Amino acid sequence: MISFIKKSLKKTTEAIKHIAPQKKEKITKEDLEDILLEADVTYETVEEIILYLPAGEWVKRDDLKRVLLSYFLEIKNNPKNDIKPFVELILGVNGAGKTTTIAKLANFYKKSGKKVMLGASDTFRAAAVEQLKKWAQKLDIPVIATKQGHDPSAVAYDTIKSAIAKGYDNVLIDTAGRLHNQTNLSNEIKKIVRICNKAKEGAPHQKILILDGTQGNSAINQAKAFKEIVGIDAIIITKLDGTAKGGALFSIASELKLPILYIGMGEKENDLVKFDPNEFVDGLLDSFFTNGQDG
Numbered sequence: 001m002i003s004f005i006k007k008s009l010k011k012t013t014e015a016i017k018h019i020a021p022q023k024k025e026k027i028t029k030e031d032l033e034d035i036l037l038e039a040d041v042t043y044e045t046v047e048e049i050i051l052y053l054p055a056g057e058w059v060k061r062d063d064l065k066r067v068l069l070s071y072f073l074e075i076k077n078n079p080k081n082d083i084k085p086f087v088e089l090i091l092g093v094n095g096a097g098k099t100t101t102i103a104k105l106a107n108f109y110k111k112s113g114k115k116v117m118l119g120a121s122d123t124f125r126a127a128a129v130e131q132l133k134k135w136a137q138k139l140d141i142p143v144i145a146t147k148q149g150h151d152p153s154a155v156a157y158d159t160i161k162s163a164i165a166k167g168y169d170n171v172l173i174d175t176a177g178r179l180h181n182q183t184n185l186s187n188e189i190k191k192i193v194r195i196c197n198k199a200k201e202g203a204p205h206q207k208i209l210i211l212d213g214t215q216g217n218s219a220i221n222q223a224k225a226f227k228e229i230v231g232i233d234a235i236i237i238t239k240l241d242g243t244a245k246g247g248a249l250f251s252i253a254s255e256l257k258l259p260i261l262y263i264g265m266g267e268k269e270n271d272l273v274k275f276d277p278n279e280f281v282d283g284l285l286d287s288f289f290t291n292g293q294d295g
Contacts, residue, residue, distance in 0.1 A: 004273040006283040008213075008265045012039050012246030013287035020288040026058045027288065035288055039247025040216040045254050061289040065281055071250045072277035077234050077259035085117070085163040087171040087196060087203040089156075091189065091226055092210035094177030097238035099128055101210050101264050102172050103135035104272035105236075108262075110141060114169040119159030120145035121152035121192060124176035124185075132174055139269060152176065152188060153195040160199035173204065186229050193230055206233045208261065211252070213237045216245030220255050227256065234261045237275075241265040246284065 019038045020031060027035075029050050036046045052067045053059055088105075092098045099122070106116045118136050122128035126148040136143035144159040156173050163171045173196070175189060196203040209232045211219045226232050235258050240246060242265075249260065260275045 003279055003283070004265075005263055005276060005279045006286075008240040008263055009246045009280070009283045009287075010241060011244040013284065015039065015244035016284070016287045023288060023290045025290050026060050028057055029053070029059055032059050032064070036247055038244075039284065040245035040251075041247035042217050042251040045251045048254070049250075061285055064289075065285060068250065068281045068284075069277055071253045072260070072275075072280075075253060075257055075259045077261065083202065083205055085160065085168045085171045085200070086205050087160055087163075087173065087200060088206045088208055089173050089175060089192065089196065089204035090208050090210060091175055091230070091232070092177060093212075093222060094125075096177070096210045096212040097264060098122075098177060098210045099131045099135070099174055100267060101236055101238060101262075101272070102132065102174055103139065104264060104269055105262070106135070106141050106170075106172055107139055107269040108272055109170045110139065115167070116141050116170045116172065117159060117163045117166075117168045118143040119156050119171060119173035121155045121159075122174045122176045123148055123150045123152045123155065128174065128176070135269075153192045156192050157195050157199045160196060160203055164200060171203075189230050207231060208234050208236055209258075210236050210238060213240035213245065213248075214243040216243065216248040217251050219248070220252055223252070223256055223258075227258075232256075232258055234259045236260070236262045236264060236272075238264040249280065 015038050016035050019034050033046055049067055054063055090098055090102050109116045118132060120129045120132045120143055129145050133143055133145060144155060144162055146155055159171055209223055209226050237260060240263055262272050263275050264272045
């Protein structure tokens with residue numbers, strides 16, 4: 001059975017097969033460069049990868065795997081999960097799949113035996129509140145919501161206070177999709193962060209940015225701006241199955257130095273999986289190296 005992560009890489013591996021139609025035990029560095037660029041790894045990252053490989057013209061699978069894995073394994077994510085409620089603020093631009101990802105995360109936590117509460121702080125867009133309410137009803141998870149146009153910070157505050165009073169384990173707070181150059185929305189998110197801390201000291205305990213996988217490397221500048229505005233702790237990649245730009249994850253990890261927590265694809269509540277660097281790297285390497293060969 002094909003794994004979730006390998007399924008999400010299907011278009012990327014198909015694109016690679018146009019460059020490398022035959023699997024080999026070892027490949028030249030020139031061919032590797034073409035393959036990585038085709039998968040939307042930035043030129044700078046490709047040069048860096050090749051620099052860290054052993055000297056010589058030929059590249060073996062094990063050597064390449066070691067270098068590719070280093071992009072993810074050097075980045076640690078150690079949130080203090082013993083905090084209760086553990087508050088996560090979900091950020092991203094419109095269309096990245098933010099609200100659906102919140103539902104998937106909530107379902108993931110609930111299946112782990114956690115009591116989860118949602119906060120609908122995207123009061124900028126009425127459809128977002130309704131979408132989150134529908135998910136909450138489907139998953140049988142409580143949601144704190146208000147009308148369109150109300151203060152999103154107040155919703156965040158009320159959600160956290162309610163979760164504290166009722167002994168909930170996790171709080172997921174939705175926010176309005178925004179571009180980094182929208183000053184009013186940037187100021188709003190800073191306010192939400194301040195108010196979360198007033199509701200519970202240290203909250204939000206994790207600020208997660210949702211990145212649309214189909215954006216490839218163009219998502220890096222967007223992410224850098226969010227990181228500068230409010231600070232980002234981790235990333236979730238969505239829609240990776242809809243693009244041949246899977247290699248962008250190496251550049252994203254390299255540039256942002258942020259952990260990738262989950263990969264999302266599809267619209268169902270179970271369509272979310274923890275990001276496994278080994279599985280991801282093997283999924284790519286399987287498309288142009290003979291399986292399990294070390295050269």
